[in-house]
Amino acid sequence: xxxxxxxxxxxxxxxxxxxxxxxxxxxxxxxxxxxxxxxxxxxxxxxxxxxxxxxxxxxxxxxxxxxxxxxxxxxxxxxxxxxxxxxxxxxxxxxxxxxxxxxxxxxxxxxxxxxxxxxxxxxxxxxxxxxxxxxxxxxxxxxxxxxxxxxxxxxxxxxxxxxxxxxxxxxxxxxxxxxxxxxxxxxxxxxxxxxxxxxxxxxxxxxxxxxxxxxxxxxxxxxxxxxxxxxxxxxxxxxxxxxxxxxxxxxxxxxxxxxxxxxxxx
Amino acid sequence: xxxxxxxxxxxxxxxxxxxxxxxxxxxxxxxxxxxxxxxxxxxxxxxxxxxxxxxxxxxxxxxxxxxxxxxxxxxxxxxxxxxxxxxxxxxxxxxxxxxxxxxxxxxxxxxxxxxxxxxxxxxxxxxxxxxxxxxxxxxxxxxxxxxxxxxxxxxxxxxxxxxxxxxxxxxxxxxxxxxxxxxxxxxxxxxxxxxxxxxxxxxxxxxxxxxxxxxxxxxxxxxxxxxxxxxxxxxxxxxxxxxxxxxxxxxxxxxxxxxxxxxxxxxxxxxxxxxxxxxxxxxxxxxxxxxxxxxxxxxxxxxxxxxx
Numbered sequence: 001x002x003x004x005x006x007x008x009x010x011x012x013x014x015x016x017x018x019x020x021x022x023x024x025x026x027x028x029x030x031x032x033x034x035x036x037x038x039x040x041x042x043x044x045x046x047x048x049x050x051x052x053x054x055x056x057x058x059x060x061x062x063x064x065x066x067x068x069x070x071x072x073x074x075x076x077x078x079x080x081x082x083x084x085x086x087x088x089x090x091x092x093x094x095x096x097x098x099x100x101x102x103x104x105x106x107x108x109x110x111x112x113x114x115x116x117x118x119x120x121x122x123x124x125x126x127x128x129x130x131x132x133x134x135x136x137x138x139x140x141x142x143x144x145x146x147x148x149x150x151x152x153x154x155x156x157x158x159x160x161x162x163x164x165x166x167x168x169x170x171x172x173x174x175x176x177x178x179x180x181x182x183x184x185x186x187x188x189x190x191x192x193x194x195x196x197x198x199x200x201x202x203x204x205x206x207x208x209x210x211x212x213x214x215x216x217x218x219x220x221x222x223x224x225x226x227x228x229x230x231x232x233x234x235x236x237x238x239x240x241x242x243x244x245x246x247x248x249x250x251x252x253x254x255x256x257x258x259x260x261x262x263x264x265x266x
Numbered sequence: 267x268x269x270x271x272x273x274x275x276x277x278x279x280x281x282x283x284x285x286x287x288x289x290x291x292x293x294x295x296x297x298x299x300x301x302x303x304x305x306x307x308x309x310x311x312x313x314x315x316x317x318x319x320x321x322x323x324x325x326x327x328x329x330x331x332x333x334x335x336x337x338x339x340x341x342x343x344x345x346x347x348x349x350x351x352x353x354x355x356x357x358x359x360x361x362x363x364x365x366x367x368x369x370x371x372x373x374x375x376x377x378x379x380x381x382x383x384x385x386x387x388x389x390x391x392x393x394x395x396x397x398x399x400x401x402x403x404x405x406x407x408x409x410x411x412x413x414x415x416x417x418x419x420x421x422x423x424x425x426x427x428x429x430x431x432x433x434x435x436x437x438x439x440x441x442x443x444x445x446x447x448x449x450x451x452x453x454x455x456x457x458x459x460x461x462x463x464x465x466x467x468x469x470x471x472x473x474x475x476x477x478x479x480x481x482x483x484x485x486x487x488x489x490x491x492x493x494x495x496x497x498x499x500x501x502x503x504x505x506x507x508x509x510x511x512x513x514x515x516x517x518x519x520x521x522x523x524x525x526x527x528x529x530x531x532x533x534x535x536x537x538x539x540x541x542x543x544x545x546x547x548x549x550x551x552x553x554x555x556x557x558x559x560x561x562x563x564x565x566x567x568x569x570x571x572x573x574x
Binding site: 113 | 326327348349351356364366379
């Protein structure tokens with residue numbers, strides 16, 4: 001497997017990655033810094049109890065007590081904020097890899113070189129995986145460090161499980177954006193497809209927790225496999241991770257196959 | 267002679283058979299049968315939109331044929347595309363380069379995609395074309411970007427150069443530099459496939475040209491033959507009496523003579539020798555001659571075989 005495209009992609013993205021790292025870490029730090037001031041706030045502690053179940057599921061990870069350590073981290077970071085940031089990153093990068101290069105007109109020259117298209121796609125995915133890995137590590141490290149500083153007691157294994165869930169979820173939707181842009185040209189459409197599916201997955205999982213008829217269908221949503229089973233309390237959902245990994249592999253394969261068979265647009 | 271040499275001699279640098287590509291209903295290129303020999307400089311001429319770029323992108327497997335097939339050095343451009351592209355240097359017609367990297371950054375990357383390219387080869391080409399390699403591509407002028415594209419095509423000294431309008435965007439001096447490079451590589455036994463919409467751009471380097479029009483290859487000719495049939499528009503401004511100018515109508519190869527106001531306009535096909543000798547009798551003040559338009563060459567070419 002050649003690695004030139006992988007290395008070049010990482011080189012190109014190193015500066016922008018730095019900004020993503022700083023932004024993500026700053027947001028997390030800010031959120032955690034507020035924990036000492038709300039820890040003993042009974043109004044906030046009861047606040048979630050009065051919310052409709054679906055809203056609580058969507059925005060607070062289903063937590064009843066927002067001042068408990070897991071309740072605070074789920075509602076402030078893992079239910080929405082961290083996945084949102086990582087998904088914006090991966091969907092943008094995934095759509096940029098093929099569709100973005102193509103729209104800028106630079107794909108033509110690259111594919112005229114002795115590079116197999118499927119290798120080109122897979123290397124872009126591996127670069128994306130490496131970048132997501134880095135952001136996941138930043139997420140984990142900042143939350144762990146912040147929690148320690150403000151005496152927010154949470155097990156490191158649980159934090160790791162939740163962080164990996166965020167990373168795998170983001171990587172899946174990055175692969176979806178990559179596939180959408182590889183199968184048919186158009187960066188905006190690739191972003192719209194992946195972002196639309198991501199929002200649908202998130203809403204569906206929240207609704208399914210409140211609507212009994214939908215409950216059985218929760219495993220349809222990638223969000224359920226990554227974060228819907230509350231890894232911050234329950235630990236790693238191994239089966240869910242395996243499903244996410246398989247789904248990601250399917251989309252990467254579709255991306256490779258899709259680009260192999262179509263015309264490159266000038 | 268060993269068998270390898272025999273097969274190498276009989277293998278064309280480019281060979282297409284019934285190569286056809288439609289974009290929906292629109293014809294890109296249809297039933298192209300073309301053979302470009304190894305070591306040849308082949309000009310691929312046609313007006314914009316005639317199918318030149320479609321042909322080139324089919325050869326590089328960037329787009330796929332509707333039917334027919336093509337081979338580079340005997341390698342099928344679909345099934346053995348990777349090997350075919352390894353032998354090829356390509357300059358796109360509409361060159362777009364990533365803006366944020368430097369010229370040397372991009373060229374090194376493209377070189378790595380080919381295995382390895384000698385850094386010295388890049389430096390020498392940059393010197394000849396007068397390009398500063400350390401500059402960001404986004405800050406380069408159109409002509410300088412074109413130079414980066416030229417270096418990318420030439421730097422690995424490929425067996426086959428496929429150049430789509432290589433001199434576009436370059437000033438005349440740099441156009442000559444690029445054409446000199448083409449000549450050198452041809453002298454070293456490389457094959458060059460050069461597209462252009464102007465005969466002038468290829469006539470001094472190409473040995474043969476193919477003319478495409480509306481997606482069809484309409485002629486393949488030695489450049490010398492084509493130039494004999496090329497029509498030039500000539501305008502002669504006379505300093506004095508136009509008496510005797512009527513005789514210009516009888517000069518071989520001269521058509522469409524119009525006289526008036528001390529100015530003679532006419533078309534001359536092929537050699538201008540007879541015309542110039544006849545003009546010598548007249549009080550010529552200025553003489554201007556336009557480069558032949560490809561379309562006019564085409565028309566004159568077909569004026570002989572088709573009844574218009």
